[in-house]
Amino acid sequence: QITLKESGPTLVTPTQTLTLTCTFSGFSLSTSGVGVGWIRQPPGQALEWLALIYWDDDKRYSPSLRSRLTITKDTSKDHVVLTMTNMDPVDTATYYCAHREVDYSVSPPFYYFDYWGQGTLVTVSS
Amino acid sequence: SSELTQDPAVSVALGQTVRITCQGDSLRTYYTSWYQQRPGQAPVLVIYIKNKRPSGIPDRFSGSSSGNTASLTITGAQAEDEADYYCESRDSSGDHVVFGGGTKLTVL
Numbered sequence: 001q002i003t004l005k006e007s008g009p010t011l012v013t014p015t016q017t018l019t020l021t022c023t024f025s026g027f028s029l030s031t032s033g034v035g036v037g038w039i040r041q042p043p044g045q046a047l048e049w050l051a052l053i054y055w056d057d058d059k060r061y062s063p064s065l066r067s068r069l070t071i072t073k074d075t076s077k078d079h080v081v082l083t084m085t086n087m088d089p090v091d092t093a094t095y096y097c098a099h100r101e102v103d104y105s106v107s108p109p110f111y112y113f114d115y116w117g118q119g120t121l122v123t124v125s126s
Numbered sequence: 127s128s129e130l131t132q133d134p135a136v137s138v139a140l141g142q143t144v145r146i147t148c149q150g151d152s153l154r155t156y157y158t159s160w161y162q163q164r165p166g167q168a169p170v171l172v173i174y175i176k177n178k179r180p181s182g183i184p185d186r187f188s189g190s191s192s193g194n195t196a197s198l199t200i201t202g203a204q205a206e207d208e209a210d211y212y213c214e215s216r217d218s219s220g221d222h223v224v225f226g227g228g229t230k231l232t233v234l
Contacts, residue, residue, distance in 0.1 A: 037223065039169075047161075047169065047212050049223040060222055096168060103175060106190040110175050112159040113214070 002026035004036075004097050006115035012087045012124050019033075022080040022097030022117060029055055029075050035100030037113060038071065040093040052100060053080060070073040087124045094119040129217050130226035137169075137232040138203045146198045146229045148213030152220075158196035160189060162207075169212065173198055196197045200231075208233045 020092035022036060029036065035054040041047050051071040052060040061069050070083045080097065098113035130150040138144035148158060155232045157176060161169035172179050173189035196215070200207055213226040 037159075039225075045215075046228045047163075047225040049214075049225055052223065063222060103178075106157065106175055108156075110157050112171060112174040113169075114163070114171050114174075114180060116170070119168050 002099055004099060004115060006095055006097050006117045006120040008095075008120060008122065010121060010123060011120060012091075014088055014124060014126055015119070016087050018082075018084040018087050018118065020084075020095055020097075020121060020122075021102055022082070024080070024097075024099065025050070026055070026079050027099060029053075029073050029078070029080070031072040033102035033104070033109075035111070036073070037084045037098050037100050038080075039096045039098060040091075041108075041119075042090075042093040045093075050095075051082060051083075054100070089124045090122045091106045092122065094121045129224045130215060132211075132226040134227070135230045135232065137143055137234055138200070140205065141202055141233050142181065143199065143201045144231065146200075146211050146231065148196045148215075148226045149194055149196055150224075150226075151166075152216055152218050152224070153162060153191060153194050156216045156220065160187075160198045161195075161214065162209045162214045163212065164209045170175070170176065172211075188201055200228050203231075203233050205233050207231060227230045 004024045040052040053071045068085045069118040073080045096119045097117045099115040103110045103113045160173040163169040177189040217224045
């Protein structure tokens with residue numbers, strides 16, 4: 001059974017750096033094709049993809065936030081860390097991590113988020 | 127702004143059929159996933175690739191695509207289907223994930 005859980009501060013001051021940890025179980029980030037992604041959702045708004053890291057350490061970032069984001073993995077500890085610099089009140093959102101699976105039955109291979117964490121609300125305020 | 131466009135809101139009478147659409151140029155090349163999000167909950171995958179359903183998703187949910195448009199169809203909508211629905215695919219470069227703006231489904 002795959003589970004993921006986000007952890008980190010609930011309140012961040014403007015200009016600070018946010019560090020979020022996604023702790024998972026039920027899969028290994030060493031398994032070919034597997035990834036973990038971060039997605040956020042401001043209150044009352046749509047989902048926004050932030051970053052992805054794959055089993056081979058391939059990393060992808062949202063083009064609009066690339067300069068502020070860093071994603072890393074610790075395979076031995078089964079967790080993924082996302083850092084976001086220079087936080088602003090508009091970054092107030094629920095932050096989710098999710099398991100990225102791959103289906104090789106189609107070309108190109110198809111990736112999707114099949115398991116999600118419960119999310120953690122981060123408020124940016126002075 | 128999202129590269130995937132969804133209608134902000136759709137309504138359906140209980141037991142009737144509703145189609146939720148997602149448009150984008152990248153959909154001519156890449157398949158789509160669909161997620162259901164009930165208030166206060168995390169998204170749940172309901173459809174992936176064209177028409178695959180994860181275990182536990184009712185068969186009243188189905189997916190299709192044509193040209194630059196992907197569709198999620200609920201045949202015989204139930205009260206518990208009232209939720210926000212998001213499509214997800216890749217952007218035009220193929221390198222990044224993109225979500226649609228979401229569609230709020232109301233079951234009357």
